[in-house]
Amino acid sequence: MRKIILVEEKKKKESRNKLIIGLVLVAIMVLSTAGYSFFSVSKEETKKIEYNGAEFILNDAGMWQFKIQNFDFSTQYNPEETENISVIALATINSYIGKPLFFSGEETAAKQEVARNLLNFASRMQDVCIEEDKDCDKTLPIKNCSQDNIIIFQEEKFIDIGEEENCIFISAPYDEQIRTADSFLFKILGVRNF
Secondary structure, three states: OHHHHHHHHHHHHHHHHHHHHHHHHHHHHHHHHHHHHHHHHHHHHHOEEEEOOEEEEEOOOOOEEEEEOOEEEEEOOOHHHHOOOOOOOOOOHHHOOOOEEEEEOOOOHHHHHHHHHHOOOOOEEEEOEEOOOOOOOOOOOEEOOOOOEEEEEEEOOOOEEEEEOOEEEEEEOHHHHHHHHHHHHHHHOOOOOO
């Protein structure tokens, strides 16, 4: 009789231990989910800024996403990070809507940043040579500032964004070109008034 009681006790003990382990695992899962939710919310709050009526949200890829008039945009910098770069240009987003947009200069991340954000507005985009540029790849079409919308990227020791006829000149040291291009984007989108 004693053996039967021991076997029954052993089964009860095993069942109780399994139940305790199961409850501990469920508690760990619930607490970890709650902790993740809590820390994610506080993390999101630090990744948002509002600037001139637009909300900028830093995504997981490190890009600042924002909406202007139901259009989505993304930049590597937010407007606060470009405040010290002034843009001397009259161009607006309307200058590019439904028209070809041409680029001149080396292939850089800054050029890709501008192209990605203006893709939905320009009728097409293409690399070109400027009439005055004698070092340009002669296989590219030749365009001029009086007839065509051209954004010219130049590596310089100083930061400057200027306009001459239909050309925008974005000049900056290589490591500042994206931030300078973002400043130009914020200006033409009306996010910043310069």
